[in-house]
Amino acid sequence: MFRSFMKFITLALLIAFAPLGCSHSVAADNQDARSDLSERSYSSIYWSDGDSGKIGDIKFRLANIDAPETGSMKQRGGAKCELERELGYEAKAFIVDFTKGKSIRIVRDYGKDRYGRLVVDLVADGEDVGAAGVDAGHLRDWLHIKGRAQSPKPDWCQP
Numbered sequence: 001m002f003r004s005f006m007k008f009i010t011l012a013l014l015i016a017f018a019p020l021g022c023s024h025s026v027a028a029d030n031q032d033a034r035s036d037l038s039e040r041s042y043s044s045i046y047w048s049d050g051d052s053g054k055i056g057d058i059k060f061r062l063a064n065i066d067a068p069e070t071g072s073m074k075q076r077g078g079a080k081c082e083l084e085r086e087l088g089y090e091a092k093a094f095i096v097d098f099t100k101g102k103s104i105r106i107v108r109d110y111g112k113d114r115y116g117r118l119v120v121d122l123v124a125d126g127e128d129v130g131a132a133g134v135d136a137g138h139l140r141d142w143l144h145i146k147g148r149a150q151s152p153k154p155d156w157c158q159p
Helices: 002-039 082-099 129-135
Strands: 052-055 058-062 104-112 118-124
Touching (some): 082 129, 118 129
Parallel strands (some): 058 118
Antiparallel strands (some): 052 058, 104 118
16 A cells, blocks of 8 residues: 555656646757747848838737837727837838848847747848937837846837
């Protein structure tokens, strides 16, 4: 009876702690994949709005940057006012034009956000994409530390 109990306990412990052993190798694989990203250069990029899009199969969001929303004011997460939507379309047009025909590179990967997008710093022909948008007035700085916003989301409805 004691021997059966010990086998049961051993098996239970193996099952309970098996994911911990696996998570290390998965994390190591993810780290290897992340380091590969910074070594790649991309020639095309799709922008869904002024601060997020897709490079190949990678959905991304610019780190520490906010762009005005282009979504309908009726939808959750959409623009808060018509001015924000207009600014959102201008921001997207700027960022599309800024990166068009340039060599795009991910220079820093902060991991995934709550929507599964990779949060990154991008450069286009060596120039920081987010900083260029901020300098042009189409994007705003929005600092995050460990995925947490350090200030309220910028208000695009106040000119």
